[in-house]
Amino acid sequence: MPDLSPVKRALLSVSDKTGLVELGQALAAHGVELLSTGGTARALRDAGLDVKDVAEVTGFPEMMDGRVKTLHPVVHGGLLALRDKDDHVAAMQEHGIGGIDLVVVNLYPFEATVAKGAAYDEVIENIDIGGPAMIRSAAKNHGFVTVVVDTEDYAAVIDELEANSGQTTYALRQRLAQTAYARTAAYDTAVSTWMAAQVGGTPRRRTFGGTLSQTLRYGENPHQAAAFYTDGSGAAGVATARQHQGKELSYNNINDTDAAFELVSEFAPENGPACAIIKHANPCGVATGATMVEAYTRAFDCDRTSAFGGIIALNQPLDGETAEAISGIFTEVVIAPGADEDAMSIFGKKKNLRLLTTDGLARHDAAALAVRQVSGGWLVQDKDIGRITRDDLKVVTRRQPSEQELADMLFAWTVAKHVKSNAIIYVKDGATVGVGAGQMSRVDSTRIAARKAQDMAEAMGLPAPLTQGSVVASDAFFPFADGLVTAAAAGATALIQPGGSMRDDEVIAAADEAGLAMVFTGMRHFRH
Structure with missing residues (x-):
């Protein structure tokens, strides 16, 4: 297998014409014969390049609305033939097959067609065959054939042709072949995932694909290599956000920023400002307010200590007053749908703070999947988009909750979905005042959240912790009454939980004895 392989004949067929003319001109300068199809051929001819239609080579016209044009032995024989194998060379000569040394193909825009909400038939027509x-034929024969599927690789091919008198190196061909197979795999993944959603049910086979967005300095810890890949959906979030300033995001930054943005996106902008502050993928403060700066301040007051070095997400554009308030402490990342000039100017002085804007909030899409790798496989589930309204609540205590308690319970329940289990959230007047997360015992989460509120009260010089007069949400049922009793001791007056424990009667009795109001949702929000 040669290291250097000459490029004498190239086939170009692309939907994305970026850089096409420059590549064609570079190939022509090295005397490469250009074969092409349809719009690609027209673009090259319009640039004054000599191009031979693939139909002229195959002896068959493009047919069936372009579905059939390159599926022919003259094309695939030219791609697959081993140039150093006598019987392959003889077969080429016998059947008039010319070698194809370079293939440049980028595929029909299937992912973009799906993303724009196209009808079923239009999506089908954008499946490239x-x-x-x-691509697969050329990649298999990378010992002799160079295959290019990304416009980003045009420059590398041009440079090698220039450096090696119209030849490419095996190292480049091998690297491009791997990229090519990954592209077709990701493409088929997009198609099969879309088809699975159309068909419904549980597919026998699942695939996942992505495109490298950035190589990260390291993963969760410095000894772990890491990278960030995007799925091509174009969904608003950290994957598509514009970074305005600050150093490159780390693995943990991306993970925590996603958690913050997903949480704050639960709160519709038209219902008023909302802010979520995240530390280690858990919220340490979430609040609404009449203004964005008020929402931020109330979220910050839940746990000022943990907020240091955290991630802040807003459901409305960042304004100057809020940016000024945030600048009071060290913050890793701020993510918002937008930012005004005052905010940009203020943050511009904080070189270590990253500002991301998204032009929208995260979609809570019923078709979205949550995927987690385990040893030997993957766990796949629907994304938790479960929501409840007042009509879904079942009051199980003698005391009925007040209107304020109901509003706070629904707010607390929304936050609970984004807190690691076992999750306990104290809320008062549309703001978290205590968060307990990730404990093995639910009563421990209840105690930790109350203790954090006590600590903040002492730090802020308050006469009593804000858990006095609060409501409590539990992501799953209370298995015993001890968690409820602990919440009552902290000053809670109402609770929201799924219900469904064998000891529900005991828990309800304890609530009645303490004079609490309690509602059941019938829905659980475990998050592991």
């Missing part, structure tokens, strides 16, 4: 077939 000939392109993946040529």
